[in-house]
Amino acid sequence: MKLITRTNLFLVSLVFFQAFLAYNFLTISLVNFSQKDGYKTIENDLITIRNHYRQFKDQFWRDLIHVDNKWAEGQTKINLDNPDEALPYLMSMIHSDKLDYLIIKNGEKRVGINIRHPFTEFPYEEIPFFEAKWHPTVFNYRSGQSLFMIGTLQLSPGLRVNIIKELNDQFSKDLSYNISAGIILYTGDSAISGTLDPDYYFEKIVQLESLTKASVVDEPFYDIPLYGKSYNIYLSRFDTLIDKETEIKLALFSPNLSMKQRFTSIKNQFLLISIFCVALAMFISLFISKSISKPVQVLGQSMTSLKNGYFPKVKPVNKATEINILFNDFNCMVERIKYNSSQQIALIQEITFLKTYNEQIVESIQEGIAIVDATGHLNLMNRAFYDFCPAIKDMEIPHVREIPFWNEHLEENLNLVKRKDIQNFAYISRNDDGQLIDIRLYPLRNTGYDRATENSCVLMLEDITVKDQVESQLLQLEKLNSLSILTAGVAHEINNPLASIMSNVENLHIDENDLESQTSVTWIKKEIRRIANIIKGLFDFTGSNQKGQTEGLLTSTWPSRVSHYMKYVLKNNPDIQFSIITPELDTNSVIPDDEILQILINIINNAVQALEHQGRIELITEGRQIDDESFLVIKIVDDGPGIQPENIKRIFDPFFTTKPVGKGTGLGLSIVYGLVNNYGGSVNVESSPGKGCTFSLIIPRERRCEG
Known part of the structure; x- marks a missing residue:
């Protein structure tokens, strides 16, 4: 399948999937919103009805209290024998225009009037008078299928007044003023009144109450089908009858049809939009895939060439697009790979050269060198090592025990060096040919990259016969x-x-x-x-009687002879550091090497004795021109205790010494002074207590023969 087809299918599938998710999400959201909105509407309607009922009941109380107050002021005296006079007067005390009946009882005599329809008779004899209290009382009373709100008041002994409101369908309409929901007032066994047909809807109320726990109401029901319509229903306690046990309940029926219609309309609109988006996505994917597939093919071909070792370049398009950026980045990558490849080749060549160079260095060293691994086998041996141990030359992986002069003492110290318990070990042995061999062991430094070199060490063999x-x-x-x-x-x-x-x-x-x-x-x-x-x-x-010579040797050897002499001295004084600094390569002078050696040994011996086995001695040479004459200056510098000022003038006197008895004759510096002076030179001393001492020998250079 071509890339363009796969791209189209992918984009269309992606849009379908997004539409499916969005549709389900919208459906769930609308259902939740519709349910919440329905609950909110019906709860607001319930609050409105309760407020209307509370306002009516409050006015009912105020009318009773007003009658009671007027009677207490004594402004009137009711004559029950003349109802035409008494009833209108009592009606004038009542402010509410929503009461239905007024009944007065004095003893056993009753008088009543229909307030809304004064000229219409009504059976007031059938309405019982309950035991009245001296304070106003309001209660609900059911008579058959009728429900009444009765306010009773005892004005004087035997004189009672009842004001009555019948809670009928008109009362339900007044309660549900300005709301869209229909209501039904009912008790446990039957409906009483409402804005809806009680007999028509009461059966559904009974079914819903059966779903609640122990007939507890105050519970909403969402989207309840009823006779081909959908309602949000709320069952709630409303009031009680006079017995305080029988509850008057309220059922609100809020039609849910408009919400359903809106929900269906929104889903249909969304479905149409989704279909349009899918079609648009297919068109866009066709257009985009064509602009992508060709550059991708070019890029794929270039990648294949790059894999085969070539370094191709792709030609960017003349637009600031992502494809152009990709092509430019690809070209940069190719250039970087090309550069890194050349660098890698150069590094490989350099590593090969260094490897060969190091191998040549190791092979050129006269000392025998080998690596002893953790098991005691020898590796990476140079040619000189085979010269010391020709017997192991034909062995594939020889062991240290195959070395002819190996012994148990060397074996023990080899293990100590491999464990790094000691940092080095030196041992001198003589082979069968009489050669004196210096054997040294050092731990092999492991950089952490090669685990195989752990617990290995370096074995070095040196022929020290000539040195000895x-x-x-x-x-x-x-x-x-x-x-x-x-x-x-x-x-x-x-x-x-x-x-x-x-x-x-x-x-x-x-x-x-x-x-x-x-x-x-x-x-x-x-x-x-x-x-x-x-x-x-x-x-x-x-040599004290030798005269000055006019010519010296052509080649000066005294620096190397001094170095050899100091090696022996430093063996007995390992904490003394000695160095020769000869920036002036020409060290010839008019004094022969033997006498210069004697002069320097005298001064150096004094310095060694003054340092007391610890310190530093430097021998420095330099050239100097004095009055067009060339001189060789030799300085012997130490960091010893120095010379006291009172002794500097006497140090060249014969037999003067500051050493203990038996440690010196006092002739050494006298001989030095005499020898240098015999050849036209001079000796200078610079010293102060605690700051060391510097002897400077200024000697004329050897006169060279021309031609």
Whole structure:
């Protein structure tokens, strides 16, 4: 089925469905409204009738009270023997023009008159006189099929007056004045009067009363069919007879025909409107579906092309319609997909490049690297790892226990690292080839995207055989440096007294004449020269007697040698931080590297001792021009306790030291000062208590050969 047909059927069905819902809703609403309106009308009619009845009864009371008041004033005296005189006078006291009868009884004698028709006789002897009270009394009395409202008053002992209103059909008409409903007054067994035929409608009243509970009235009935017509009926208590038990009831019959006619007319009009709307919907749906189906077909074809990997564009119409907006949005979507596709391809290429790049980096690292998963199996091993463990090269998924130098101690700490109980673990082992291998374990950081890497760790293997040899050499160098410092100190301590002894011995040789003494003095001189030669050898060993050189080496190696030396020092002082900052790439000077190393080691050793195992040391180099001459400036900066101002001037004096006895000779800075000065340089010190110390070595650069 084509889209246009489906669209038409859908729209028509939708209109039919809406019309059906609206019709049912309108029907229910009209029924409810009609019922409520009918109830409201009949209730208003009941209120109007009750008000008319109350007004009549109030006037009835006022007439009795007026007669009683006039009699009490003594303005008249009734002569019952002359009714033509007494009755007109009493009638003049009554204001109401709606009373029917007036009866006077004095003892056993009665006189009566028909008020509405004075010259018409009526059987007033048949109306009983009930026991009267001294105050006015009003009650209802039924005689046969007639109903009377009687007002009685005792004017004096034996003298009574009754005023009477017959509640007949005329009375019912007066009660229902200005209302459209018909009424019937009835008691329990028969109808009495009304504006409708009592015998004709009383049978329906009896049927309706049988539907109420225990003959309780005051209940409305809606849309009751009666002799081919429809009525809204209301049964209500109205009044009681003199016995106060027998009720006078009122039945209101409000015709419901006009409401039914209006209801039917509205439904017919709505049905016609619904049919018109359905026809209009069919016409509009045909028109709209044609304008929609073609663009939808174009859009569908474009979507198919997009699915096949092409990026088509649809040509928008020249109207500001929803279809045009849809086409523009589709074109924007195609452009966005095209852009995202190109970006995705670029990202894939970048990820592939990074993957390859990282793999190359990992493969280029000389240390062996592998991932140990939660079960202890090895994954993602680089080539260097296989060099350490060639036995596992042919295994598909080797276990750490397959590593030749693996042991239980490593197994225990591997589990601790995987559970992150410890952050790292290091262990040194020697393999069968004599290689010294540094084994390190680190927890593998899990970003949360890969559950498979949980409880995994990184295993690194490094051959530290050469490094161990270098560190051994540095340790030997430090020992030699310490011995050099000690030798220089001993040489300085011995050289001065030895010169004094030699001078005195020379004097003894001149003054002495005997052979034995001359022999002793000669032997002493010989031994003194031997000691001097030993001291000279010590000075040659320490380098204190070297002269300044005019040319240095072409390549400077002292920065790397200082770094190697400090690695050993920092092993014993792990809380000391050391760094070399050499923005000046040319670190050559006129001082040979060995002597620069000796100078720097002396100053750095003093800084390490002053920091007391915790602090920071920086070695900074920079170039400086002074009077067109190039210098290399080396600064050694520490954040130790500093030097007291009174000691700064003496720190270069031989044998001056602030260290405890046995901790220093006081020759280190003297040797530094002497060596730098021998090569035309200078040493400066900047320090204050609590703010560290800075030694600045200003050394002439090496003179380079041209050509």
